Amino acid sequence: MTLPAFLDFASVFVFALTGGLVASRAQLDLVGFTFLAALTGIGGGTTRDLILGRDQVFWVAEPVYLSIICVAAVLTFFGAHLIHRRYSVLVWLDAVALCIAVSAGMLTARTLGASWPIEIVMGVMTGCLGGLLRDVVCNEVPLVLKQGELYVTAALAGVVTSVVLIAIGVNDQLSIAACVGVTFALRAGAIALGWRLPTYKHQPPQNVVK
Template sequence: MTLLALLDYTAVLVFALTGALVASRAQLDIVGFAFLASLTGLGGGTLRDLLLDRTPIWITDPAYLAITCGAAVLVFFTAHLLESRYQAIVWLDAAALAVAVPAGAGIALSLGQPAPIILVMGITTGCAGGLMRDVVANEVPLVLKQGELYVTCALAGSAALAIAHAAGLTPSIAALTCALATLALRAGSIAFGWRLPVYKPRPPKV
């Protein structure tokens, strides 16, 4: 198994767990669990593949669907054991982001795409699935929470991968650099309240 495939499998699994946890908060049935888990786990990778003119990963390898549905079943029977499902969602989502971003950026890099496309594909793979999950579940998307570092983390991680590759580092080291940069920023935002400045309206000048 290649490094990029391993990253994709891991990202799909962890994002699927967050989707199933959101389904548990919404008190859905097992089909709802499987739907949200699959949407979250596969949404970002599917959009990435369509934009790059590739067959979506779960069509070429149905094992991805088995992973998302397995995650849904696992959470359906164990979610009640968690003290705070929201905190579990937030931290699992951070871990998934740190894996999905190097997967998306790495695939774009392997296809010979230029730096701007590498950045966009890292962001798309890392953010689109969670955005779809939250919109469908009628929750405020983590991606859009006021000032919170999320898309910024994906952008920084993708840039780190591109820079590491340009510096001649191996694909494994470049992917690790990307993952660490993404996770460090996202964890800092969650644990320490790191934020970007937000727009504040001012009274018009007379």
């Protein structure tokens, strides 16, 4: 199995688990669990492959990804009730999925010969889009858009780190490890330590006539 395929498998499974956990919070049926698991698991990668013009979208070329999604949906449907702090588990699983998916998106673009700006965009999009779709469909505030949250920033930092390392001659394996490490470290800091970026604060307009 190639490294891009392994990363896709891992990110699809973990993101699908988060989709199932969100479905449990919304009290959906098994079909709803499967739909959300699929939307979360393959949403980012599908968009990536369509934009990059791959011969086939990754899960169309390898339908086993659909089996992985179904397994994740069934596991969460029958096991979510055993998790007492479900939202906390969801957030941490999402962090793991993010750092893997970011790496998968970036490496896929690199393998297809894309330039480094496209690698960055594909990495961030692959990591963030599935979770965004999941939360929007379930009418939850998307993690990616929470005020000051280090989410897109974590993904961007990880991808840029990898691109810089490749530029100075580091091999793919180490650059991917660095991408995963930087992305997860920043996301974990946001979750556990409350790391935030400053947000825009405006003052109300003053209706003063001079």
